[in-house]
Amino acid sequence: MDISRLPAEARQRRRAEIRAFLRSRRARVTPAEVGMPAGGGRRxxxxxxxxxxxxxxxxxxxxxxxxxGREINVSGEVLDAVARVLRLAPAERAHLYLLAGLNPPPADAGSDAGPDAGPDVGPGGVPDALRRVVDGWLPRPAYLIDRHWNFVAVNDAARAVFGYDAGDHNCLVSFFTRGSVAVSPCHWQDAARAIVGQFRADAARYPDDPWFGRLAVDMCAASPAFAELWAEHQVGSAAQGLKALRHDTAGELVFEYTTLPLPDLPGHRLMLYTPAPGSDTGDRLGRLMETFRPVTV
Incomplete structure (x- = not known):
């Protein structure tokens, strides 16, 4: 990525982001952790x-x-050395690469390039076959979001489990501003921090897209919780994991989730949920879907 070819506004955002990110990571590493004396007079x-x-x-x-954030020559070897000193996690290391104008190493998941969708395309430019995958995942939850985290396709199980309705259009906005009173994550703070970290990592992948910056500003104004987490400069990326939530009808539900990038739809992600082994989520989900009345999102 040639940073010098970015619009002036994008270069300014990048400079501010890398400055705040590296400062925040320096601040969390103590001299003792790297074998250096603390010394006196430290601010x-x-x-x-x-x-x-x-x-x-x-x-x-x-x-x-x-x-x-100056436009200097950097190499992967030097960035790796900085990442090692600052004890960056893999997702943070990839974030530093992107902010510095380099592509992360191949181990970094995700793809932002691919051909256009085929001829059988439905609303929103999404292939009909992909929508059938989302609906065919029933009775388990599944949904598709674009690179801006907007919902593109949502099946009935996702609506029933996560409380999505016609007013939910964006995954990030819904989590922080439209949280359903009927559904709540069992570990809200951890879930919120993971979501904000993923959003920041996504924003770095598209430095010339001002939409991410605008939404971050709007979210900071609308949600004090988001603003606090955004200021932490956490970054993260999880292709799979566990999600536990409390549902006022179904009780506690625990799912394994898998995130699938779609090469034919750059930036889109397919989210698939499966009842966690050893839990009674499958039975609870079955009873919930028996009484759920589908709505149009």
């Missing part, structure tokens, strides 16, 4: 820029320019 418990530079084997000026 922060974290590492100084000079210390990161020395430990990573790069020049102090170069690292300062990196943290300032």
């Amino acid at each position: 922060t418990s974290g590492l100084r820029r000079e210390e990161v530079a020395v430990l990573a084997g790069v020049g102090v000026s170069w690292y300062t320019w990196l943290e300032q």
Whole structure:
């Protein structure tokens, strides 16, 4: 990715993001954790820029320019050294690559390139066959979102389990502003932090798309909880995991989820949920679907 070819506004956002991200990661690593004496007169418990530079084997000026978001030459080897010093998780390391204008290593999941959809395309440019996959996942929940986290296709089980209705158009907005009183995550703070981290990682993949920045600003104004988590600069990406929630009708439900990127629809993700083994979620889900009345989303 050639950063110099980005619009001025996008370059400014990138500079602000990489500056805040690296500062936040320096602040959480103490000198003792990297074998350095704490010393006196420190204004922060974290590492100084000079210390990161020395430990990573790069020049102090170069690292300062990196943290300032200047358009400098970077390599994967040097970014890996910085990531190692700052103890970045894999998703955070990939995030740093993107902010620096490099593609993450091949191990990073997801694909943003692919051919256009085939001829059998329904509303929203989504292939009819894909919509049939979403509906065919019944009686288990499934939905499809685009790169902006807008709902593209939602099956009846997802509506019943997660409380989505005609007013839900965006996954992120719904989580923080339209949380159903009938449905709530069992570990809301952890779930919220994971969602915000994924959204920040997605925003870095599309630095020339101002939509992400606008939604982040709007969400900070609409949701204090989102604003607090957004300020943490967490990044993350989970292709699979567990989701537990409390449903006022079905009780506690625990699902395994799988996130599938779609090469033919760059940026789109298919979310598939399956009752967790060893739980009674399958039985609870069956009883819930027997009484659920489908609505149009």
